[in-house]
Amino acid sequence: MAAAPFMFFLLATVSVVAAIGMLVARSPVYSALWLVLNLFCVAGLYLTMNATFIGVIQILVYAGAIMVLFLFVIMLLNLDALPQLEEIDWGMVAGFVLGVVVLSQLLYVIASGFDLPMEAMGASAETGSAESLGIALYTRYALHVEVAAVLLLAATVGAVMLAQKRFE
């Protein structure tokens, strides 16, 4: 078996298992750790597609920054697992059915719908390099970068405002 399909199936299996583990874990800390594993696997998938810049950004920002924020808040609030529900919640049954409907619909569209190019992935290493993305970011998309910076600043200020203690 060639290396590329083996890597794909390994990473895909681990990422799906990690996502299901996040779903069924009782404690939010375990959910967060499963999600970190999932994010690492998706970063590995980016690397198998030769999208090196996005893969590194995925590890740095998602696994490094966002998940640390989640774990920090979980530990700050000192959360335990929520108590188990005794009776069957019909809202949850409806939610499960809706989720399965979404999955089947997406897979149906992918399997039968539009004509996709089916050639092998990863033929273009220079498309996903930091150089080509950086050139596009700082020339054609310079305004967008500035807007993203303003958005992040506004989010930081807003988060501090929301989370601070009110003295009323």
Add this chain to the structure above:
Amino acid sequence: MEVALNWYLGLSAILFSIGTLGVLLKRNAIVLLMSVELMLNAVNLTLVALSQSMGDADGQLLVFFTIAVAAAEAAVGLAIVIAIFRRKLTVDITEINLFKF
């Protein structure tokens, strides 16, 4: 055997559906936000797969901005969770009904 584009799209659909199930089924507000991150992540996987398949970098630039927005969303969402926890002492979304009267 070559790795086809459809495999990546199928994996992305599965991850997105698991994220949807998390949003619909979980009761912990923080795990709910994590499920939203999982859904964003699945969409990012689709964008990168199509971008690499077509040899066009614009999809990956979109992923870059998506990650920036996801970071902002996580920060604000967790701040809201902290503010609600101060008031209600729980993160169970079935207990949080501030808009009901």
